[in-house]
Amino acid sequence: xSEDKTAEIVLALEIDAPALADRLTALLSNIxxxxxxxxxxxxxxxIVARDPRIMPEDIALTQRELDVLALMAEGASNKMIARQxxxxxxxxxxxxxxxxxxxxxxxxxDAVAHAARRGVIEL
Amino acid sequence: xSEDKTAEIVLALEIDAPALADRLTALLSNIxxxxxxxxxxxxxxxIVARDPRIMPEDIALTQRELDVLALMAEGASNKMIARQxxxxxxxxxxxxxxxxxxxxxxxxxDAVAHAARRGVIEL
DNA sequence: TGCGAAACTGGCCGGGTGGCCAGGACTTCC
DNA sequence: GGAAGTCCTGGCCACCCGGCCAGTTTCGCA
Numbered sequence: 001x002s003e004d005k006t007a008e009i010v011l012a013l014e015i016d017a018p019a020l021a022d023r024l025t026a027l028l029s030n031i032x033x034x035x036x037x038x039x040x041x042x043x044x045x046x047i048v049a050r051d052p053r054i055m056p057e058d059i060a061l062t063q064r065e066l067d068v069l070a071l072m073a074e075g076a077s078n079k080m081i082a083r084q085x086x087x088x089x090x091x092x093x094x095x096x097x098x099x100x101x102x103x104x105x106x107x108x109x110d111a112v113a114h115a116a117r118r119g120v121i122e123l
Numbered sequence: 124x125s126e127d128k129t130a131e132i133v134l135a136l137e138i139d140a141p142a143l144a145d146r147l148t149a150l151l152s153n154i155x156x157x158x159x160x161x162x163x164x165x166x167x168x169x170i171v172a173r174d175p176r177i178m179p180e181d182i183a184l185t186q187r188e189l190d191v192l193a194l195m196a197e198g199a200s201n202k203m204i205a206r207q208x209x210x211x212x213x214x215x216x217x218x219x220x221x222x223x224x225x226x227x228x229x230x231x232x233d234a235v236a237h238a239a240r241r242g243v244i245e246l
Numbered sequence: 247t248g249c250g251a252a253a254c255t256g257g258c259c260g261g262g263t264g265g266c267c268a269g270g271a272c273t274t275c276c
Numbered sequence: 277g278g279a280a281g282t283c284c285t286g287g288c289c290a291c292c293c294g295g296c297c298a299g300t301t302t303c304g305c306a
Contacts, residue, residue: 020167028157031150042173044143044172044173045171045173047168047169047170048171050166050169063282064283064284075229075233077229077230077262077263078263079261087284088286090284090285091283091284094283094284097264097265105198107200107292108232109196110198111198112235113196116246123239200292200293201292201294210253212255213256213257214253214256217254219293220294220295
């Protein structure tokens with residue numbers, strides 16, 4: 001398990017589109033210090049698709065809503081969020097309500113999942 | 124804006140670890156046909172971390188717990204999960220309780236976030 | 247064959263959540 | 277001077293959630 005810091009970087013290629021995958025394979029196969037992972041092999045990093053359609057502009061969320069959303073993603077309750085932001089629980093619930101509406105979610109768990117899916121927040 | 128089929132492939136580098144990011148930047152910055160994306164720029168693909176330590180083998184979750192977890196990630200309530208799996212709400216709550224325990228979460232939202240973070244589920 | 251672990255179900259209850267109503271203060275834009 | 281948008285607060289209430297108690301069956305293993 002010698003972790004030589006000059007060891008090759010193993011990169012996994014996780015792209016479905018054959019055309020793009022082929023070109024990346026060709027481009028990356030002859031780089032000293034870099035190696036593409038064999039199927040199933042553990043890799044330090046992976047190349048994944050970035051479909052632009054997934055993120056149609058950050059959905060109009062206000063700063064306060066983003067604050068609340070971030071704390072929701074940490075599993076914080078309304079009470080904890082209120083304490084953290086220095087506002088009342090009622091106001092938190094107000095913002096959560098707006099979030100559920102804007103994110104088209106049925107509950108706070110769904111809201112966090114939706115937000116994470118479209119890159120509004122990072123888990 | 125001609126979409127030449129030999130156009131550069133734009134690759135986003137989404138790696139937190141500075142050391143790895145730097146090495147990848149150095150390795151990938153002089154490859155004809157490949158270009159690293161500027162911050163915020165739309166990319167065809169992205170390089171993301173694949174740290175094995177993050178996933179210490181799928182944490183011992185039973186099949187039933189995985190079923191419940193998947194539905195939780197969809198924002199389903201205990202009642203909906205019960206209906207979906209054909210079991211009672213009490214049993215759902217039992218599994219949710221085990222999930223909270225095993226995932227070290229304070230609530231269902233936190234559980235889904237934790238599970239997504241360590242790759243147990245895919246959002 | 248006995249024993250424990252896992253899965254399933256139930257009742258109960260305190261507290262959390264989300265939806266509804268209402269109001270006020272502030273800034274920005276027309 | 278409005279009008280619109282954001283942010284903040286309160287009360288009320290049905291429902292959901294998570295934790296507690298208890299029990300059952302089923303399974304694999306020693």
